[in-house]
Amino acid sequence: MKSWRNLLIGVxxxxxxxxxxxxxxxxxxxxxxxxxxxxxxxDIIKDQGVILQQTSLDKGDILLLGSxxxxxxxxQNARTFFPTNEVPYMVNAVGRAGILNLEHAFNIDSLxxxxxxxxxxxxxxxxxxxxxxxPDSFYANxxxxxxxxxxxxxxxxxxxxxxxxxRISSLxxxxxxxxxxxAWVYAELCKxxxxxxxxxxxxxxxxxxFEQAVxxxxxxxxxxxxxxxxxxxxMKAPASTDWExxxxxxxxxxxxxxxxxDFYFEDSYxxxxxxxxxxxxxxxxxxxxESSQEFKDYEICLKTCARKHIKPLIIVESVNGWYYDxxxxxxxxxxxxxxxxxxxxxxxxxxxxxMSNLEYTPYTYYDQWHLGWRGWLYxxxxxxxxxxxxx
Amino acid sequence: xxxxxxxxxxxxxLGAFLFGALLIYVFAGKQxxxxxxxxx
Numbered sequence: 259m260k261s262w263r264n265l266l267i268g269v270x271x272x273x274x275x276x277x278x279x280x281x282x283x284x285x286x287x288x289x290x291x292x293x294x295x296x297x298x299x300x301d302i303i304k305d306q307g308v309i310l311q312q313t314s315l316d317k318g319d320i321l322l323l324g325s326x327x328x329x330x331x332x333x334q335n336a337r338t339f340f341p342t343n344e345v346p347y348m349v350n351a352v353g354r355a356g357i358l359n360l361e362h363a364f365n366i367d368s369l370x371x372x373x374x375x376x377x378x379x380x381x382x383x384x385x386x387x388x389x390x391x392x393p394d395s396f397y398a399n400x401x402x403x404x405x406x407x408x409x410x411x412x413x414x415x416x417x418x419x420x421x422x423x424x425r426i427s428s429l430x431x432x433x434x435x436x437x438x439x440x441a442w443v444y445a446e447l448c449k450x451x452x453x454x455x456x457x458x459x460x461x462x463x464x465x466x467x468f469e470q471a472v473x474x475x476x477x478x479x480x481x482x483x484x485x486x487x488x489x490x491x492x493m494k495a496p497a498s499t500d501w502e503x504x505x506x507x508x509x510x511x512x513x514x515x516x517x518x519x520d521f522y523f524e525d526s527y528x529x530x531x532x533x534x535x536x537x538x539x540x541x542x543x544x545x546x547x548e549s550s551q552e553f554k555d556y557e558i559c560l561k562t563c564a565r566k567h568i569k570p571l572i573i574v575e576s577v578n579g580w581y582y583d584x585x586x587x588x589x590x591x592x593x594x595x596x597x598x599x600x601x602x603x604x605x606x607x608x609x610x611x612x613m614s615n616l617e618y619t620p621y622t623y624y625d626q627w628h629l630g631w632r633g634w635l636y637x638x639x640x641x642x643x644x645x646x647x648x649x
Numbered sequence: 650x651x652x653x654x655x656x657x658x659x660x661x662x663l664g665a666f667l668f669g670a671l672l673i674y675v676f677a678g679k680q681x682x683x684x685x686x687x688x689x
Contacts, residue, residue: 264663267659267661267663268659268660269664270660271661272663274664275665275668279668479675479676
């Protein structure tokens, strides 16, 4: 009897201390939040974590979800362009190379948008090129914490969870995955025993919730240490935007760095790919842009946004037209892809813009598909139209 | 069930031990970050 009493006391002491630690970390992060976090793109603690993104959202910032383009260093990049007089909000950029729609869906699902619903979603062409997703790059961005949050969210229908589990089981089955084997095993179990999913979910629920709670405290601990290491942030003074002047500056900056090729690549990128360029001619002539698995994941992401009652501004990025013509990808095929992605978003009532008419505008992209000087200004302008004081 | 100590002290020691393990895991253990991150 005494043993049971001692065990109960032990559990109570443990839970109270844990709750105290969690409360302390949350309070310290919220009071010590530093805006340098927003501009620190491609940071794995922020990208894979929840608390830093949640704190930024609660402060009223715009959450910009993208991939490798958000880390590029251009003064036109939205993460450094704002705040302005028209859009007096900071932009918190989340995304890095290899991140895919499903990871953004998990991210959106893990956040609470009750105080702020300002989200911009940059949709990349690269995601939908056939077989573009590599398990290693997906796994490099995978967060077990967010996956478990998603799988324990009762508001998500079972068939959507099973579909997600099937995708996850194939995407995190990589030679490098030795640490998150339990996530893979759970995904496999859901995939192969789909008819018994309700029972599996019920049996696994306490364990998943416990592990997710531990990972959540771990995220807070990592974020707390990360904030302590950040230097002070100097807030940019907002000014009014003169778009004509901004575009003139963008052209001037671009023209200085694009001088040695007909594709309007930045010189350093042109030099980098000079050796392989001849081999790229018509290499993608048979590329399939209609059957990537990513379409289903994009749909899951859109459904997640709708379920969270947010209406993200969706911008479908195009590619460098000259280069993709050279690679043999028909413009018609590309336009069809952009139209399909916009139509899917519009079906959910979201505002979507595609950048198809900028494929042949110099300085829109600095390489084959990453936004450059003019490309970022286009995004900034759409953000201003959507979230600005005149919108 | 092994009794650690007489009275509630045993329970408190058990709770402190579990909390210590949690502290080590969240502050010093592996981050929720796959190691192949460095490649990207």
